[in-house]
Amino acid sequence: MQVTLAEIAEITGFSVPTVSRVLSKSDYPVNSHTRQQIMEVAEAVGYKPNISARSLRTDRTHTVGIIVDDILSPFVPPIVRGIQDHLKDFDYLGLIINTDFNPVLEKDAINTLINRPVDGIIFVESLHSATSELLTQFNKPYVFVHRLFSSFVKNSVVPDDRYGAGLAVNHLVGLGHHRIAYINGPEGWHSATRRFMGYQEALLAQGLEFEPELVQPGDWGFEGGYNAAQNLLDIAEKPTAIFAANDLMALGAIYAIQDAGLTAPDDIAVVGYDNQEFTRIFRPKITTVSLPVYEMGKTAAELVIKQLREGLQNTDEIKIKGQLFIRESCGADKSQMTIDELDLGTTARRVVLNMHPTE
Amino acid sequence: MQVTLAEIAEITGFSVPTVSRVLSKSDYPVNSHTRQQIMEVAEAVGYKPNISARSLRTDRTHTVGIIVDDILSPFVPPIVRGIQDHLKDFDYLGLIINTDFNPVLEKDAINTLINRPVDGIIFVESLHSATSELLTQFNKPYVFVHRLFSSFVKNSVVPDDRYGAGLAVNHLVGLGHHRIAYINGPEGWHSATRRFMGYQEALLAQGLEFEPELVQPGDWGFEGGYNAAQNLLDIAEKPTAIFAANDLMALGAIYAIQDAGLTAPDDIAVVGYDNQEFTRIFRPKITTVSLPVYEMGKTAAELVIKQLREGLQNTDEIKIKGQLFIRESCGADKSQMTIDELDLGTTARRVVLNMHPTE
DNA sequence: GTGAAAGCGCTAACAT
DNA sequence: ATGTTAGCGCTTTCAC
Secondary structure (H helix, E strand, C coil): CCCCCHHHHHHHHHHHHHHHHHCCCCCCCHHHHHHHHHHHHHHHHHCCCCCCHHHHHHHCCEEEEEECCCCCCCCCHHHHHHHHHHHHHHCEEEEEEECCCHHHHHHHHHHHHHHCCCEEEEEEECCHHHHHHHHHHHCCCEEEEEECCCCCCCEEEEECCCHHHHHHHHHHHHHHCEEEECCCCCCHHHHHHHHHHHHHHHHHCCCCCCCCEEEEECCCCCHHHHHHHHHHCCCCCCEEEEEECCHHHHHHHHHHHHCCCCCCCCCCCEEEEECCCHHHHHCCCCCCEEEEHHHHHHHHHHHHHHHHHCCCCCCCEEECCCCCEECCCCCCCCCHCCCCEEEEEEHHHHHHCCCCCCC | CCCHHHHHHHHCCCCHHHHHHHHCCCCCCCCCHHHHHHHHHHHHHHCCCHHHHHHHCCCCCCCEEEEEECCCCHHHHHHHHHHHHHHCCCCCCEEEEECCCHHHHHHHHHHHHCCCCCCEEEEEECHHHHHHHHHHCCCCEEEEEECCCCCCCCEEEEEEEHHHHHHHHHHHHCCCCCCCCEECCCCCCHHHHHHHHHHHHHHHCCCCCCCCEEECCCCCCHHHHHHHHHHHHHHCCCCCCEEEEHHHHHHHHHHHHHCCCCCCCCCEEEEEEEECHHCCCCCCCCCEEEHHHHHHHHHHHHHHHHHHCCCCCCCEEEEECCEEEECCCCCCCCHCCCCCCCCCCCCHHEEEEECCCCC
């Protein structure tokens, strides 16, 4: 049922290795007549190489393991897509495993991939120190894409949070704000720390003073943003703008502003961080700094591919810059605003724009 | 570097086949002493079977191809997760490929998977008639999970949209509404048609009359919902409730209601469909019917596994029921409301709840 | 219950 | 430029 090299050798009269040399696209010299003849027959009989056999021989599988926290986590799919798109260009596929941030599952995942035919591993939002010793057994490339951890790791790709926070603050200053409050993420989170640093640095660079009373702790969640904003509204000299370390807290802040009888952005401007989907459909549409997830994934895949194909050695941590998406919650002029995509789920959008579903 | 069966045979003094019988978990009878001895040595030296070699021999790879429209499409990740979770229970892995609903890419994907070591394929939101002939070459199981297409296909898993629409309507009737409007999806979409049927059937079952003037066309998008609701508000005898065929249109409807100086749910109740993430963070939180995506994926994986392991034959289309999530936009009593999860992204939630990130 | 022999389909080394 | 030989690591006959 499956066509093999032997059958093509039989038909064409050439030997199996010659057929292999043509069909495996090796750069081994083969007479062009021979080559063409073999190609034609292969095409005609619909030859498909047996990848298992090839892998067994070459110890290369053209597959990369992708260990993710959870494919349902909002930032994971775009990272994965970035990885997949780059891998595809080099005929690699991705094998995705969820670990639910559970060290036991992560260990299993690594074990599975060590046995499994993969040429490398990309860790997405997932790595426990417990498992790192296991990895030393894995003498193939592995890289990390993450945003959560504070550890500096070789071969990792992370967002440039300091830069991103600067974008937000600079934008607000440009709109005339001098009292810009900050709602931070929880203690001990790398991205919270970095965004906070970026906030402070940008204030200084703009000649503004850093005022501790304008900084509130948050919890990454809606509630935390709400409470933090309430506290900020209690300050005698209220801030005129709030920069929240993520979109969910920005949303909470907007609700708090509304519940206080004020309006965002008219009374208080709000900027979030992450560019989550809902920022585009909420009212007011939330101005935010994007987490460059797709590009982070792509870059991670680039690293693996380069290590695989060009023998690239360990690389220092790579920081990827996000960009500011100017929408309504900051009070910017309409002309400044970023033009967003359609408000349809991607499948529906694609189907509508490109073609019609099969009947 | 890689431990092989031969080495374990060498160490234990048994033959390679015997070692294989133990370590491949075959049910072939082996002396229990022998078995234990081999297991211990295998454990000690960290034996990992070479999957390529095993696959070459057995023609089984323990891998299932998952062809998706786009991993970024909002419904795809939960379907994929459902698939993965079930596959995992049987030690199968999933190889995910995006097609962007492009027939050419889909053809490539199928070809890739035919060569590749996969034991079956699951199509998620993706299937063009153009490719179906290709599939006949693929003499392994394949099943479909979808919500978009009207074609009735063997071995497919779909949401029960008629039932779901009934849930929404019945709920509104239970809250005392008699004039329930409906905002439909665009013409030609299976789920739109089915939800519309469910709407009509439920009205009749409740002894209410179906009134065409209460039905408005929509486009699945925010704008369509907004316009449709505006039209509904222009009717002399306004509806007291609006059921929108998806959440985005429900959101548009709520905005239209607000812009007309009214309130949802106080003046007009609104129910959506799909249970998209944003329905939980919006104000008012949107009551909606869930698309049972996770379970659809799980069921699809079950089908494949059963076909693979138990030789299950072709199955008729399987309909999966969603459930009603009662929130604020319908005006239900607080005591009736569904208790939702935390408002944190899943990674953050998991990290916060379970453990701390590695430092 | 265990071992000897064979071979899955492919590519790499070595001839010619 | 092509063919011969060998073998990747594993499982499956078939003997005993």
